[in-house]
Amino acid sequence: SQQGEEDPQALSIQEGENATMNCSYKTSINNLQWYRQNSGRGLVHLILIRSNEREKHSGRLRVTLDTSKKSSSLLITASRAADTASYFCATDGRSAGGTSYGKLTFGQGTILTVHP
């Protein structure tokens, strides 16, 4: 089963609007990452937020992390048609001893469509 669950599954907005995607996970983590995937292509890393961080910014992206709720959100401001893609969160699970399982587990993804 997938560690991360994202909502919404699909989001359709107009250019210039903001897009917010949410991700929930189940186990303790070292970090949480967001990736973008254009149709049928490889994934592009967007941002990594560590478990001791609450918020991070990168250009038009803002990521928040709430470890008490085991959830994260990705905000894309002033969206563009070129932002149309699938967005995945991915968690690096952490064992009770604090070490990594050594792998990323991806959420189901949100399909974002930005209309010109």
Add this chain to the structure above:
Amino acid sequence: DTEVTQTPKHLVMGMTNKKSLKCEQHMGHRAMYWYKQKAKKPPELMFVYSYEKLSINESVPSRFSPECPNSSLLNLHLHALQPEDSALYLCASSQSLLQGKQETQYFGPGTRLLVL
């Protein structure tokens, strides 16, 4: 150079064929990964190599055989595949499994495999 390359881009094979997928990176990364991705699903981890040694095998059938000839190359040998193995196969690399912690992964564009 922050690129991961994969060849071929597309592959059609019969169930009795033997083929190989290739992945290459020149970023000095010491962790490399194979993922399988079905349409409209997230990537699923298959194998992880750390310092050219197989560190994770996610119970992948033996008809998939990974190989890491050196720190820059990763192969996936395919034999006697089934039609349900048709998918996008993604390779990724990361700097290392630093102290067991997962870091940013860089993905190749993938090989789209069709098994007839």
